[in-house]
Amino acid sequence: MEELILGIVQGLTEFLPISSSGHLAIFTALFNSTPDVGYFAFLHLATFLAVLIFVKAEVFEIITGITKKETEYINLASKLVLSTIPAVIVGLCFGDFIESVFSSTLLIGVFLSITGILMLLSDNLNKNLKTIKSIPYLDALIIGVFQAFSVLPGISRSGTTLFAALFLGMNKEDAVKYSFLMSLPVTFGAGILELQKITFSSEQLFGFVISFLTGLLGLYLVKKMVIGGKLKIFGYYCFLASFFVLMFL
Template sequence: MKEIILGIVQGLTEFLPVSSSGHLAIFSSFMDIDTNVPYFALLHLSTFFAVLIFVWKEVVNLIRGLFKWEKESLSLFLKLIISSIPAALIGFTLEASIESAFSSLTLIGIFLIVTAIFLLISDTLKGKKSLTEMAYVDALIIGLMQALAIFPGISRSGATLFGALLMKTKREDALKYSFLMSLPVTFGAGIFEINKVTFSPWVILGGLFAFVFGLLGLYLLKKTVLVGKLRYFSYYCFAIGLIAIII
């Protein structure tokens, strides 16, 4: 049963801008769960397949464009690489600090409030840039925002959306870019540990729940971003952040 609960939490919070790592860390402190166990590799892969299905058309078009050496596809691929570099560098150099942050509910609470601020500001931002018009420096700044999400409590989707909207990207394209950026992150978080997973019916069910609720989370995020209602997630992050700090 614990596996299903974690699957639901991971699936929803991986893409909703409320920080899956922060929620899992908070849950682990109350439910005596080790967040470093290989089981979480399966959950990450489940959410990877959820987002892959959600942006399947964009991924196929990108791959086709790369094989045809289309300028727009090559440019988008390079931007995605640039956006991925900061998180990889910071994750490697600050590994010890990141691990210690998972054990501090106070820090997690502070980071959740930072996420809340990002979301609140994001609702006020408007842009007209398409992914084609996005500059490489924009991709770097969005990547730096994603790097912040290495710390528990900072939402990856919330931070990258904030970065993209701050760079005057259209809401729909900011969302699409955030989803595409998440593919290597979620895949990498799962593939290197999947061979250590001990499979059982409950574990498989947990993975299925993570996949289904991941799709639900993606749908809800898309609807929320396009209508400019991120502030509701902001209020939630403020509340959970304050609770984490107080307890």
């Protein structure tokens, strides 16, 4: 039952800007069990598949453009790789520290508040100056640095990348697309690195399937909420979650 619940939590919260890792740590604390970072990473593979399906048209377009040696798609792919590098460096260099944070409800509560602040600010960022293809390499790197902070439970990956993209002037629809696309290598890498730690029980595999299905729902919801200018709702939720964690866990 625990694996099922964690699968639902991972799927729904991976793309909603409320921190999936923070919620996995919270529910683990509620279950009074030890955080299984390996299983958490395994669930990332489920949400990787969900986002791959959700942005399959964009992925196919990029791959086709690269094979045809079209400069704009080669540049876009290069920017996505650049956006991934900071999170990879942080994950490899500070893996043990990150794992220890999963046991600190105090830090998780603080980080959830930070995510809440970013979400309240994001709704007011609507410059619509740049598209997914026109952002400069420096912007791609900055968005990647924001994503790197999301390795900490309580800091939302989608929340930080959406905030950074909107702050830098990207239009809302392209900010969502870029956030989803740059999540692919990060979520895939996180899952593969921890795969050897998984026992592959029937409960864990069921949790994987549930995480995939709820991930698709989460993708639809976040796209609708971002374009509709309703990110503040997630901000208020993060504050409530932070209060609960700090007061009761």
